[in-house]
Amino acid sequence: MTVDAVDYKALPKIELHAHLSGSISRQCLHEVWLKKKENGETDLQDPLIEMPLGKHDYDLKTFFPLFSSYIYHLVSDVWALRYTTLSVLSDFASDGVVYLELRTTPRAMPHAGLTKAQYVSTILSAIAEFESTTTSALKTKLILSVDRRNTLPEAYEVLALCRQFSGQGGVVGIDLCGDPAKGPINIFTPVFEEARRTIPGLGMTLHFAEAEASGTEEELLTLLSWKPNRIGHVIHLNERIREKVKRRGGMGLELCLSCNVHAGMVCGGFESHHFGEWWKVEETVVVLSTDDVGVFGSPLSNEYALVAKHFGLTRADICSLVRKGIDVIFGGDEEKERLRALMWSA
Numbered sequence: 001m002t003v004d005a006v007d008y009k010a011l012p013k014i015e016l017h018a019h020l021s022g023s024i025s026r027q028c029l030h031e032v033w034l035k036k037k038e039n040g041e042t043d044l045q046d047p048l049i050e051m052p053l054g055k056h057d058y059d060l061k062t063f064f065p066l067f068s069s070y071i072y073h074l075v076s077d078v079w080a081l082r083y084t085t086l087s088v089l090s091d092f093a094s095d096g097v098v099y100l101e102l103r104t105t106p107r108a109m110p111h112a113g114l115t116k117a118q119y120v121s122t123i124l125s126a127i128a129e130f131e132s133t134t135t136s137a138l139k140t141k142l143i144l145s146v147d148r149r150n151t152l153p154e155a156y157e158v159l160a161l162c163r164q165f166s167g168q169g170g171v172v173g174i175d176l177c178g179d180p181a182k183g184p185i186n187i188f189t190p191v192f193e194e195a196r197r198t199i200p201g202l203g204m205t206l207h208f209a210e211a212e213a214s215g216t217e218e219e220l221l222t223l224l225s226w227k228p229n230r231i232g233h234v235i236h237l238n239e240r241i242r243e244k245v246k247r248r249g250g251m252g253l254e255l256c257l258s259c260n261v262h263a264g265m266v267c268g269g270f271e272s273h274h275f276g277e278w279w280k281v282e283e284t285v286v287v288l289s290t291d292d293v294g295v296f297g298s299p300l301s302n303e304y305a306l307v308a309k310h311f312g313l314t315r316a317d318i319c320s321l322v323r324k325g326i327d328v329i330f331g332g333d334e335e336k337e338r339l340r341a342l343m344w345s346a
């Protein structure tokens with residue numbers, strides 16, 4: 001059978017690197033805007049004008065302000081948070097995602113009287129609502145992100161929320177994300193070390209070598225010293241760091257092709273993407289991810305189609321790639337069993 005015969009949407013897939021606010025479709029943002037406009041609650045421009053359909057070429061300079069100066073002003077109350085979360089879940093489910101680890105930076109919404117803990121519990125309630133009211137196979141867990149722009153006390157707040165909502169609560173991991181031009185990140189060492197030491201079963205994933213500025217050997221050695229289970233993007237690393245990543249054994253690599261290509265984070269287009277270098281490396285586990293499907297416009301099914309096209313993966317390669325990802329999820333052994341039963345073996 002040729003690779004063209006794979007139905008990438010129907011292929012049961014796992015998504016491990018998706019930022020909640022960046023995964024909201026423009027149509028959904030437009031619906032939120034319409035309601036706020038009707039209620040006289042916003043002066044913002046229509047999302048379909050601010051972020052026209054088909055525009056995906058945000059680079060690292062234009063990308064981060066999109067959140068702080070636009071999306072966060074639209075998703076600014078419990079109603080919008082619940083509405084957009086349900087829409088994101090529904091989009092992943094319709095794309096054939098059966099297991100999702102959604103990540104988000106806890107955000108208080110003072111005008112709506114929402115604390116960071118209520119932000120997290122609103123999202124967890126939306127996940128529970130989605131799972132109890134649809135027939136979809138999608139199961140979703142949450143990862144809480146520390147932003148590189150955070151202060152140390154803010155990072156400790158994220159840690160406290162991980163503690164509060166981990167276990168049966170639905171939070172399965174902690175992340176470091178945000179603008180790679182901001183730093184240094186070594187101020188967060190005690191937070192991530194404490195997460196590792198004191199919250200049993202909490203996974204750790206870190207944005208790693210995303211840009212030249214965040215790819216210094218000093219930063220990458222610090223990040224590796226926190227002992228992450230997974231790292232994201234993995235672009236600007238030298239041979240020594242590459243060897244260390246391999247030597248760690250079983251490290252998950254969350255690779256986001258469309259994001260990296262559209263944002264100009266890699267040179268040479270899809271066929272030069274470092275997926276080509278990593279996917280056959282036995283010591284690591286590559287997991288294709290969307291990062292911000294609302295911004296970059298490529299659903300996970302398309303990411304699989306892209307690697308098949310640009311790197312010649314066969315149907316068997318695709319099935320084995322997607323199944324291998326199960327080993328590095330944070331959702332526990334029972335979930336791994338469910339996924340092994342669901343995933344196609346070839």
Ligand SMILES: CNc1ncnc2c1ncn2[C@@H]1O[C@H](COP(=O)(O)O)[C@@H](O)[C@H]1O
Pocket residue numbers: 019020021022063064067068103104105106145147177178179180207210259263291292
């Ligand atoms: C290029 N890829 C990326 N690199 C680093 N951080 C990223 C990111 N994509 C998204 N974020 C982080 O996620 C936040 C939005 O989602 P949440 O409000 O947390 O759900 C952004 O503000 C940014 O800090």
